[in-house]
Amino acid sequence: MEKSKLPDPFEKAREKKGYGEMNDQNDPVKILLRLKDVRKTAKNWKTFQSGGEEVGRIVVPSEANIRTTRQIPFEVDPPEHTNYRAIIEPWFKRPNQPEYQDKLLDIVQVVIDDVLSKEKVEVIKEFSLIIQSRALTVLLNTPFEESKTWIEWGTHVFRSEDTHLDIDKANILYDYIDQEIDRAIENSTSDLYSILIDSEINGKKLTKEEVKGVMILTFAGGRDTIINTITNSIAYFAEHPESLDRIKNEPEIMNTAIEELIRYFAPLTHMGRVATEDTQVCEHAIRAQSRISLCWASANRDTKTFENPNEVVLDRKINPHVSFGFGTHNCLGATHARVLLRIIITELVQKVKTIDILNYEDNIEDLDEFKRKVGFNSLTVKFNAR
Amino acid sequence: MAKITFIVNNDEKILVEGDSGNVMQLAVNNNIAGIDGDCGGVCSCATCHVFVAEKDFEKVGKAGEIELEMLELEDYASDFSRLCCQIEVSDAIDGVELTVAKEV
Numbered sequence: 293m294e295k296s297k298l299p300d301p302f303e304k305a306r307e308k309k310g311y312g313e314m315n316d317q318n319d320p321v322k323i324l325l326r327l328k329d330v331r332k333t334a335k336n337w338k339t340f341q342s343g344g345e346e347v348g349r350i351v352v353p354s355e356a357n358i359r360t361t362r363q364i365p366f367e368v369d370p371p372e373h374t375n376y377r378a379i380i381e382p383w384f385k386r387p388n389q390p391e392y393q394d395k396l397l398d399i400v401q402v403v404i405d406d407v408l409s410k411e412k413v414e415v416i417k418e419f420s421l422i423i424q425s426r427a428l429t430v431l432l433n434t435p436f437e438e439s440k441t442w443i444e445w446g447t448h449v450f451r452s453e454d455t456h457l458d459i460d461k462a463n464i465l466y467d468y469i470d471q472e473i474d475r476a477i478e479n480s481t482s483d484l485y486s487i488l489i490d491s492e493i494n495g496k497k498l499t500k501e502e503v504k505g506v507m508i509l510t511f512a513g514g515r516d517t518i519i520n521t522i523t524n525s526i527a528y529f530a531e532h533p534e535s536l537d538r539i540k541n542e543p544e545i546m547n548t549a550i551e552e553l554i555r556y557f558a559p560l561t562h563m564g565r566v567a568t569e570d571t572q573v574c575e576h577a578i579r580a581q582s583r584i585s586l587c588w589a590s591a592n593r594d595t596k597t598f599e600n601p602n603e604v605v606l607d608r609k610i611n612p613h614v615s616f617g618f619g620t621h622n623c624l625g626a627t628h629a630r631v632l633l634r635i636i637i638t639e640l641v642q643k644v645k646t647i648d649i650l651n652y653e654d655n656i657e658d659l660d661e662f663k664r665k666v667g668f669n670s671l672t673v674k675f676n677a678r
Numbered sequence: 679m680a681k682i683t684f685i686v687n688n689d690e691k692i693l694v695e696g697d698s699g700n701v702m703q704l705a706v707n708n709n710i711a712g713i714d715g716d717c718g719g720v721c722s723c724a725t726c727h728v729f730v731a732e733k734d735f736e737k738v739g740k741a742g743e744i745e746l747e748m749l750e751l752e753d754y755a756s757d758f759s760r761l762c763c764q765i766e767v768s769d770a771i772d773g774v775e776l777t778v779a780k781e782v
C-alpha cells in the first residue's frame with residue numbers, strides 16, 4: 293500500500309517555523325508552508341508579484357535563463373492581468389459544455405480499451421501522456437493529429453532525463469508555437485491561436501509575442517501536472533481496488549473524490565512570487581526583490597485545517613485545498629483538468645476491476661531542505677477488466 | 679420545497695425552487711450569473727460567494743470556521759457573506775434573499 297503514497301516532507305518545518313529554504317541557481321527561495329500564509333500571500337499580488345521585470349523568475353526552478361517570452365496571464369499582475377484574463381477565461385470554461393465532454397469521453401474510452409487489451413502498460417507513456425495530449429487538442433480546438441507531435445516530445449517540454457532545464461527541449465516548443473501562430477495568421481480557424489490573434493485589449497490587438505505567451509503557458513502548465521495526476525490516480529486505484537468499487541456504487545461521491553485526489557496529489561508542488569518591498573511572512577523578514585514560494589503541496593496537508601491530511605478520504609466534504617493555486621492567478625486549466633479526471637475515473641470504475649503494479653520508479657523533486665515525491669518516472673501496470 | 683431569490687448584478691431578481699442539495703448547485707442548475715461553483719461544493723474555490731439579506735441571516739446561519747477563513751480573504755466580504763455551497767437547501771431557508779457577490 294506504499295507505492296501510491298505521497299508522503300508529506302514538509303510537516304516538521306511547517307509546524308515548527310512555517311517556511312523552508314531552497315537555493316535555486318543562486319537565487320534563493322523562501323518556501324511558505326502553512327495554508328493560511330499561502331492563501332494570504334497568494335491574495336496579496338501587490339507585495340508578492342508575479343509580473344516582475346525578470347521573466348521566468350517566479351517559476352522554481354527558475355526559467356530566467358531559458359525563457360524571454362512572458363507567460364500570460366500568469367506573469368502579469370492586475371490591472372493588465374484582469375484584461376488578459378477576461379479574454380481568455382471564457383475559452384477555458386468550455387470544458388463545462390456537454391459537446392466538449394463528449395469529445396473527451398471518446399478520447400478516454402479509446403485509450404482505456406487499448407490498455408485493457410495489453411499484458412502490461414507503462415502508464416506515463418502509454419496512458420497519461422496519450423490522454424493528456426489528445427485532450428489538449430480539445431482544449432485548443434486544434435486537429436487531433438497535432439497530438440502525435442506532442443506525444444513525440446515526451447513527458448516534459450522543459451526537462452530532460454539529464455538536466456532540469458533543457459533549453460533544446462524548450463526551443464522545440466517555442467519554435468512549434470511560433471509556426472502555429474504564423475499558420476493561424478495566414479489561415480484563421482476556430483482554434484485558440486486564431487481566437488487570440490483576433491482578440492483586442494482596449495482596441496489594440498494582441499501581439500504575436502503575447503499570443504505566444506498564452507500558448508506557452510497553456511502547453512507547459514497543463515502537461516506534467518495532468519500527467520502526474522492521471523498516473524498517481526492509477527497507482528492509487530491499483531492499491532485501492534475497493535475505491536474503484538465504492539465510486540462505481542456511490543457515484544454521488546464523485547466530486548468529493550476528485551477534489552480529494554487533487555488535494556492529495558498537489559501536482560504542482562509550489563509556485564514563486566517576488567517581493568516588491570521589505571515585508572514579513574509568519575514573523576520572518578522578506579526582503580524586497582527576494583523570492584518566496586507558495587507551497588500548495590504543504591498547505592494541503594496542514595493539520596490546522598485538514599483532519600487526517602495524509603489519508604485519501606474520498607468523501608471529504610470540506611476540502612479547501614490549493615492544488616489549483618489561490619487568488620488572482622489561480623489555475624486557468626482547472627475546469628479542463630477536473631472534467632478530464634471525472635471522465636477518466638467514470639470510465640475506469642465501469643471497465644476496470646483491478647490494476648496490478650508490476651514495476652515503478654518514483655519521481656522525487658529536490659527542494660534542498662525537502663525531497664518530495666510528486667509522482668513516478670515510470671509505472672508499469674496490468675489493467676484487469678471488470 | 680424552498681423558494682430562494684437570487685439578486686444578480688445588484689439588480690435583477692431571480693426566484694428558484696429546490697428541495698435538496700446545496701444552494702450553489704441550485705444556483706448553477708438555474709444558470710445564476712456570478713455563481714460558478716468550480717470546486718463542486720467542497721469550499722475550496724470561493725466562486726459561490728453571496729450576501730444573505732440581513733433579515734434572513736438567522737435563518738441561513740453563520741459560516742463555519744473553514745468557510746470563514748476563506749471569506750476573510752474575499753475582496754468584498756461582509757458580515758453577511760456566505761459561500762453558498764455550504765448552505766443546504768431545505769424548508770428552513772424558504773423565502774431567503776441572496777445577493778450574488780460577483781457582478782458579471
